[in-house]
Amino acid sequence: MTKRQKLITGFLELAQKEGITLTGVDTIAEHTKISKKTIYNNFGSKEGLVIEALTLFSNNIQQTWAEEWDTIEDKRELVLARFSELEMLVKSNQFYGCIFMSACREFSDEQHPLHQLAVNHKRASYTETQKRLIAFGIERSQLAFHIELLYEGLIVKLVANKEIKLISDTKEIIRSLMI
Known part of the structure; x- marks a missing residue:
């Protein structure tokens, strides 16, 4: 898993439990053991991370829906x-x-x-x-x-x-x- 993927997964884990606004960059960095600098280098801002994470999460859910048609x-x-x-x-x-x-x-x-x-x-x-x-x-x-x-x-x-x-x-x- 890349650092980018780890940050997205870590954010989603935290935000689902605590909420989006309460899940700060410090908390994400601590939870994922990845520096805040890396977060900003990868996403530009916390909002960039949140948008990418929720977009990916929505796409994954919709992919699951598509697979259910076959199963x-x-x-x-x-x-x-x-x-x-x-x-x-x-x-x-x-x-x-x-x-x-x-x-x-x-x-x-x-x-x-x-x-x-x-x-x-x-x-x-x-x-x-x-x-x-x-x-x-x-x-x-x-x-x-x-x-x-x-x-x-x-x-x-x-x-x-x-x-x-x-x-x-x-x-x-x-x-x-x-x-």
Whole structure:
């Protein structure tokens, strides 16, 4: 792993737990054992690191979505796959909320590049849900919107209470909506 990759990974680990603005350059340098100078030489600024890290993270998530089309044959389960991912994260104590929601909250100016990056990720999520519903045979875009609302609301609830039953209940609601 290159220093650049190590910095991105280290930032994401810290920011998911502590938030983006609370994850300072000193903390990143200490966590990764890479100097602040190297951070600035590679990214120009903390914001440069954050933008590249979140862009890469979003791209990786979208790549996972693309791979799921080949690995999940049951189209209903394909629609529910992101909920199953949340379940896995909660069970493994690796769920900290949504870093893209944090970006919107911490960079509330809608013109800020990090805010826009987060909005674009959420838009891609909605589009992916629509495509999965269409593959299942449902073309009601309103249902995709409702599933996204359930997903985002579930994330908020899980931040407060990491109870697996919340996820299974939400999956049952979605199954009932996909009739």
